[in-house]
Amino acid sequence: MTSTGESTSTSIGIEDLELAASHHVLDLGALAEARGVDPAKYTRGIGLDEMGVVAADEDVVSLGASAASRLLARTGTEGLRTVLFATESGVDQSKSGAVIVHGLLGLPSSVRSVELKQACYAGAAAVQTAIGIVARRPQEKVLVIAADVARYGLGTSGEPTQGAGAVALLIAADPALLAIDPVSGVYSADVDDFWRPNDSTTALVNGRLSISAYKNALLGAWDDLQAQGGPGVDELDAVVYHQPFTKMAVKAQRFLDQHTGGRLDPEALEQGAVYDRRLGNTYTASLWAGLAALLDHRDGLGGRRIGLFSYGSGSAGEMLTGTVQPGYARPERAAATRAALDERVPVTVAEYEELHERLLGSDEDVETPRVTTAPFRFAGVQEGARKYVATA
Numbered sequence: 001m002t003s004t005g006e007s008t009s010t011s012i013g014i015e016d017l018e019l020a021a022s023h024h025v026l027d028l029g030a031l032a033e034a035r036g037v038d039p040a041k042y043t044r045g046i047g048l049d050e051m052g053v054v055a056a057d058e059d060v061v062s063l064g065a066s067a068a069s070r071l072l073a074r075t076g077t078e079g080l081r082t083v084l085f086a087t088e089s090g091v092d093q094s095k096s097g098a099v100i101v102h103g104l105l106g107l108p109s110s111v112r113s114v115e116l117k118q119a120c121y122a123g124a125a126a127v128q129t130a131i132g133i134v135a136r137r138p139q140e141k142v143l144v145i146a147a148d149v150a151r152y153g154l155g156t157s158g159e160p161t162q163g164a165g166a167v168a169l170l171i172a173a174d175p176a177l178l179a180i181d182p183v184s185g186v187y188s189a190d191v192d193d194f195w196r197p198n199d200s201t202t203a204l205v206n207g208r209l210s211i212s213a214y215k216n217a218l219l220g221a222w223d224d225l226q227a228q229g230g231p232g233v234d235e236l237d238a239v240v241y242h243q244p245f246t247k248m249a250v251k252a253q254r255f256l257d258q259h260t261g262g263r264l265d266p267e268a269l270e271q272g273a274v275y276d277r278r279l280g281n282t283y284t285a286s287l288w289a290g291l292a293a294l295l296d297h298r299d300g301l302g303g304r305r306i307g308l309f310s311y312g313s314g315s316a317g318e319m320l321t322g323t324v325q326p327g328y329a330r331p332e333r334a335a336a337t338r339a340a341l342d343e344r345v346p347v348t349v350a351e352y353e354e355l356h357e358r359l360l361g362s363d364e365d366v367e368t369p370r371v372t373t374a375p376f377r378f379a380g381v382q383e384g385a386r387k388y389v390a391t392a
């Protein structure tokens with residue numbers, strides 16, 4: 001460290017993380033039956049068993065605040081000077097989810113707050129931004145929240161790939177979970193594979209194009225990683241992928257194996273898919289839920305290097321790599337995540353459809369029903385502004 005507090009060379013990455021699930025869950029077998037589809041198309045064809053469904057008093061802010069409050073209850077807030085909120089289903093066109101979470105968590109005014117967007121890629125962009133901040137002043141910590149509610153139209157081919165969830169990550173120097181390498185591979189290309197216009201509450205998507213755009217970003221980011229002198233495929237124990245549906249990770253690993261001539265461990269795909277199979281697509285949070293699942297289900301990762309591939313439609317991709325730290329296993333956190341998924345309250349297809357179509361405008365005051373038992377809830381709209389409260 002220099003006299004001005006700037007870093008010389010420090011290991012930076014994920015100190016701790018926490019996943020928040022929605023209050024409700026829909027069994028995809030029930031959705032398949034209602035849509036006249038073979039359930040195996042969902043469970044085997046796309047690799048999803050359930051999807052998270054938000055209650056009337058939940059949204060990305062309440063999910064993100066709930067994940068962050070549990071995380072900070074463990075880590076404390078010493079050194080925290082930035083909150084970055086990554087989402088593509090934000091609740092306001094101007095005010096960031098970060099500043100609302102900042103208020104809900106009672107953080108001091110000397111903490112900056114901002115929201116980032118580039119489809120599902122914004123979570124990785126927030127992590128890289130956080131690393132840059134910590135690299136300048138290693139005594140600082142950054143709270144990154146990736147939270148999304150994925151919505152497609154009822155009865156569309158995207159419908160079974162909806163979902164909801166949030167992951168909060170604390171980025172710090174000398175991290176306890178994952179030290180992220182300075183070199184990464186990046187890729188950007190302007191593609192209309194998936195987008196959500198300002199006047200639409202559901203995403204528009206060209207499914208086939210989205211899969212080929214994902215592939216181009218994956219291979220482009222991989223090639224850039226190699227050009228930047230990053231690790232080769234033989235140096236990676238496993239790769240975790242953005243998982244809009246878990247079969248996408250299986251396809252991605254096949255594309256990567258064909259491209260590199262290597263063979264990444266297929267068992268790691270299953271380990272990294274345990275939570276995403278039950279959450280559905282959580283957009284910005286999906287990759288980090290995959291990382292949480294890998295850390296919770298793969299033994300012997302301490303000291304091993306892994307890859308993390310983030311894809312955001314539109315399109316941006318990044319292949320990060322990092323070294324899992326010795327002592328990374330957190331059985332208590334893993335049990336809490338399992339319980340959060342198991343304790344979600346099932347909804348019928350009719351109840352899910354009603355929640356899906358329930359949209360609140362800003363032109364009249366509304367109080368939402370008390371449903372969620374998470375630490376924070378969306379209480380309603382007053383004079384056009386969304387209001388959030390602690391549930392306890």
Ligand code: HMG
Pocket residue numbers: 038040041042044045046088118119120121157158159160161194205206207208210211214242243244245248281283311312313
């Ligand atoms: P689809 O047309 O409903 O399904 O669309 P399909 O006919 O392509 O079938 C899907 C798979 O199920 C196929 O397997 C079938 O063979 C299989 P594949 O050939 O791909 O290996 N299948 C069966 N398997 C077992 N038993 C059966 C059966 N029937 C069929 N009976 C699609 C699927 C994913 C395109 C659609 O759900 C969709 O459009 N989803 C949304 C877009 C998406 O998730 N794209 C992924 C890449 S883009 C991305 O990741 C970014 C994103 O997260 C957003 C962001 O960045 O913001 C989406």
